[in-house]
Amino acid sequence: MPTIRDVAKLAGVSVATVSRVLNNSSKVSEQARAAVLKAQRELDFHLNANARTLARKDSEIIGVTVSDMSDPYFGCMVRACENAAHKIGCSLLVCQGFHEAEREIVAIENLLSHHCRGMIVHALTISDEKLSAYMRRVPSMVLINRAIKGFADRCVNIDNEKGEYLAVSQLIAAGHRAIAYVGSRHNIDDAKQRLSGFRKAMVEHNLPIHQRLMVADEPSLEGGIRAARELFSRQVPFTAVAVYNDTMAAGLMSVFQEKGIAIPQDVSVVGFDDIMLARCLNPPLSTITNPVDEMGEAAVRLSSSLYHKDHQAAAIPDFEVRFVQRRSISQPNPIPWTERFKSKSSHKGAQDKESKVLAAFRRAKEEAAHGH
Numbered sequence: 001m002p003t004i005r006d007v008a009k010l011a012g013v014s015v016a017t018v019s020r021v022l023n024n025s026s027k028v029s030e031q032a033r034a035a036v037l038k039a040q041r042e043l044d045f046h047l048n049a050n051a052r053t054l055a056r057k058d059s060e061i062i063g064v065t066v067s068d069m070s071d072p073y074f075g076c077m078v079r080a081c082e083n084a085a086h087k088i089g090c091s092l093l094v095c096q097g098f099h100e101a102e103r104e105i106v107a108i109e110n111l112l113s114h115h116c117r118g119m120i121v122h123a124l125t126i127s128d129e130k131l132s133a134y135m136r137r138v139p140s141m142v143l144i145n146r147a148i149k150g151f152a153d154r155c156v157n158i159d160n161e162k163g164e165y166l167a168v169s170q171l172i173a174a175g176h177r178a179i180a181y182v183g184s185r186h187n188i189d190d191a192k193q194r195l196s197g198f199r200k201a202m203v204e205h206n207l208p209i210h211q212r213l214m215v216a217d218e219p220s221l222e223g224g225i226r227a228a229r230e231l232f233s234r235q236v237p238f239t240a241v242a243v244y245n246d247t248m249a250a251g252l253m254s255v256f257q258e259k260g261i262a263i264p265q266d267v268s269v270v271g272f273d274d275i276m277l278a279r280c281l282n283p284p285l286s287t288i289t290n291p292v293d294e295m296g297e298a299a300v301r302l303s304s305s306l307y308h309k310d311h312q313a314a315a316i317p318d319f320e321v322r323f324v325q326r327r328s329i330s331q332p333n334p335i336p337w338t339e340r341f342k343s344k345s346s347h348k349g350a351q352d353k354e355s356k357v358l359a360a361f362r363r364a365k366e367e368a369a370h371g372h
Contacts, residue, residue, distance in 0.1 A: 002043040011039040062300060063111030063119040064094045065104065071220065071247055072275045073292060074122070077144070080296030081120055088304055090117070099186045099219075101125040108134055118303030120144060120296070124188035140307040142299045144292075146189055154306070156299045156316055160190045163288040163321035164197025167270045168242050170286070170323055172205050175331045176240040176268060180213035182227040182252060183244045191219075191244065194272065198242055212236045219244055224251025232259070239267060239332040246271035246278040246287055253281060253328075264330035266337035274324050283327035291319050 004022075008015045013032050020028050021036040028036075039045075062085050066074040082092050093114055097104030104123040111119055118140040123131060128148055135141050135151050147155045171179055181198045184191035202209050212234045217223035227248065231238070232255075243249040249271035253263055263269055263283060271278055271287040278285040298317060 011035040059117040063116035065107040080293040084297040084300035160193035161197040164194040168201035178238045180238040180241045184219040185216040221251040224248035228252040228255035268329040
């Protein structure tokens with residue numbers, strides 16, 4: 001790999017001259033500049049970005065940590081951060097934490113090693129104490145989807161509890177009483193807050209919370225699929241499901257439809273986040289807005305303001321959550337889907353394509369008849 005000394009030797013100039021040319025300094029003759037650029041092309045040499053940063057004590061990189069780039073929510077967040085960074089002449093360096101404290105710490109340390117001018121951090125499993133230490137160490141660090149005491153002016157967040165409360169209230173308003181909840185298995189703030197919103201809505205409307213209708217899994221498509229199967233295996237009837245996020249809801253809906261359970265005719269479903277996927281499902285998913293694109297852009301602007309010590313411009317707008325009505329919620333069917341499917345299966349007999357959940361209901365009924 002060629003070095004800056006190789007470029008200087010080929011161009012017949014000093015290393016300092018090569019450095020000035022590559023950093024666009026005006027204190028270089030046109031003849032020397034042409035010789036250096038020619039040598040650079042011939043050797044295919046590129047100045048190391050970290051070395052340039054250390055030399056200039058400045059950086060054009062904004063670091064971003066997310067949980068999992070395969071989740072459309074974080075893809076939207078990174079795109080918004082990239083757009084905002086581009087407007088101020090910066091680039092992004094993205095690391096992932098995968099909802100694990102140790103990996104979130106590694107991601108942040110990686111960004112620190114690259115001397116980023118600012119950092120946008122989505123890290124929900126690191127302790128408040130550890131994250132507060134990072135916030136003190138990096139004055140231009142901004143948090144997304146988390147609030148830390150003492151750093152409220154650097155936290156970009158929404159009211160997750162209120163959002164889930166709105167979602168469940170819509171199901172209740174449609175007439176649903178047996179409502180299941182599918183949450184995230186991770187011990188993180190937004191998961192706790194959304195679960196709290198679910199409980200609050202149910203308690204305020206004097207509705208029972210059935211523990212066997214509470215399921216938690218990975219906040220992913222696969223997690224939603226597993227959660228749906230787990231719900232069916234528990235053999236407790238329900239007419240609606242509130243889901244931690246839209247991605248999980250998509251996985252859950254696919255299982256329902258695979259089993260011949262119509263949405264919303266048999267089961268109503270509501271998600272959270274309002275990502276693009278929610279509009280593309282069949283039926284389109286009713287959900288709660290989580291303006292992560294606006295939050296990402298605001299976080300980059302705030303980080304840049306803090307970096308330049310422009311505290312007057314460093315203000316966080318309010319991000320409101322609201323319910324988005326689409327076509328995945330309707331009134332409960334007068335004939336529960338479990339009863340209708342039992343009736344159909346009694347005419348058809350036992351078939352290979354019969355839903356596993358219906359078979360489970362039948363086994364339970366037979367065992368009860370035999371005194372088990």
